[in-house]
Amino acid sequence: xxxxxxxxxxxxxxxxxxxxxxxxxxxxxxxxxxxxxxxxxxxxxxxxxxxxxxxxxxxxxxxxxxxxxxxxxxxxxxxxxxxxxxxxxxxxxxxxxxxxxxxxxxxxxxxxxxxxxxxxxxxxxxx
Numbered sequence: 520x521x522x523x524x525x526x527x528x529x530x531x532x533x534x535x536x537x538x539x540x541x542x543x544x545x546x547x548x549x550x551x552x553x554x555x556x557x558x559x560x561x562x563x564x565x566x567x568x569x570x571x572x573x574x575x576x577x578x579x580x581x582x583x584x585x586x587x588x589x590x591x592x593x594x595x596x597x598x599x600x601x602x603x604x605x606x607x608x609x610x611x612x613x614x615x616x617x618x619x620x621x622x623x624x625x626x627x628x629x630x631x632x633x634x635x636x637x638x639x640x641x642x643x644x645x646x
Contacts, residue, residue, distance in 0.1 A: 520622035521545075522552050524613050525560035527625050527640075532565070532577050536643040537627050544625045544638075551584030554616035556609055558586065587616050606630055 521544035523531075531541045545551065558581055565574035587593075593615055600618075601611035610630045617624040617636065624637045631637045 520550050520552055520620055521547065522554060522613065522617035522620065522622040522624045523557070524554075524610075524624060524626040524628055524631070525557045525564070526628045526642075528557060528561045528577075528581065529564060530627060530642075532561075532580075536645050537640045540627075540640045541625050544623075545580075545584075548583040552616070552620045552622050553581050553584040553586045554613045555586055555588050556612050556616075557581070560609065587620060589616075593619060604634065 523541060523544055527537070527541040528545070531538045531545055558578055561581060562574050562578050565577050589612060593612070596619060597608070597612040597615035600606060600615045601608060604611070604614075606614065607630065610628065614624055614631070614634065614637070624631065625640075626637060627640045627642045629642075632639045
């Protein structure tokens with residue numbers, strides 16, 4: 520199973536330099552879980568950059584995976600992840616969701632570098 524954080528989704532959708540690193544995880548929709556928080560983050564950022572219509576098209580791609588809602592149990596797990604790892608709230612929720620589903624988390628967010636269960640790719644310039 521795979522989970523993809525918001526930074527990786529946005530990289531993929533913008534065809535950035537790391538997009539190929541995330542393509543396999545994103546395109547294998549039968550093995551893709553989508554933390555509900557990533558839907559929020561991607562829709563918000565894409566709306567700011569491209570407008571709501573395009574943002575909705577991107578979300579439709581995300582919804583091809585299985586969306587995992589934030590439950591009270593998952594929120595408690597995320598709080599533990601945050602306390603133990605010093606991660607911000609959103610990152611903790613996304614990581615806790617991936618772990619609860621037995622998924623590898625794909626990201627280029629530096630908060631996750633060196634974290635167990637995470638496939639981190641350093642952000643590269645598009646030049």
